[in-house]
Amino acid sequence: MARSIGNSIADSLQLSLNYADRLLKGLPADRFARFASVGGTTVESNHPAFILGHLALYGPRIASQLGARPTLPPSSFEKAFSKEAACVDDAAGVIYPPMDEVVKAFRTGCEEAIAALRSATDDTMQNANPAEGRMLELFPTLGSIHGFYAGGHMMMHLGQLSAWRRMEGMKPA
Numbered sequence: 173m174a175r176s177i178g179n180s181i182a183d184s185l186q187l188s189l190n191y192a193d194r195l196l197k198g199l200p201a202d203r204f205a206r207f208a209s210v211g212g213t214t215v216e217s218n219h220p221a222f223i224l225g226h227l228a229l230y231g232p233r234i235a236s237q238l239g240a241r242p243t244l245p246p247s248s249f250e251k252a253f254s255k256e257a258a259c260v261d262d263a264a265g266v267i268y269p270p271m272d273e274v275v276k277a278f279r280t281g282c283e284e285a286i287a288a289l290r291s292a293t294d295d296t297m298q299n300a301n302p303a304e305g306r307m308l309e310l311f312p313t314l315g316s317i318h319g320f321y322a323g324g325h326m327m328m329h330l331g332q333l334s335a336w337r338r339m340e341g342m343k344p345a
Contacts, residue, residue, distance in 0.1 A: 178292035208339035225253035231281020
């Protein structure tokens with residue numbers, strides 16, 4: 173059975189979105205932007221707000237690079253969640269947006285990226301990656317960069333969320 177490049181990548185992104193939904197079950201909103209705590213010791217590792225906020229930046233990027241007009245997250249997301257931003261413990265709940273806003277931006281971005289991937293032609297996926305530097309060297313085409321964003325990049329960060337859950341004493345998803 174022949175499958176387009178975009179559909180193959182969308183399959184992976186859909187699996188990741190389903191996994192994220194399982195990871196979010198039972199996650200308390202008051203811990204969403206907090207570093208994990210194990211036996212009273214704080215672990216300075218990415219928390220759910222940062223992980224999902226960061227990933228919320230990539231769905232719109234995929235969709236727009238494939239010619240769609242995605243719903244963009246609030247402009248504040250870029251500063252708070254970019255690859256240059258540092259994840260900080262938000263005990264007062266004033267640094268990061270609320271859980272429902274971050275989750276909505278993440279989910280919307282993924283869903284729109286899946287739709288754009290499914291409608292992309294194989295020729296489109298062979299277009300040059302518009303990035304520069306190392307990302308262009310590693311991923312020269314739209315297909316290769318979006319395969320990374322929808323696969324390895326997504327699952328790497330969802331693995332952080334899985335580890336955060338376990339440090340917080342939650343059951344596996």
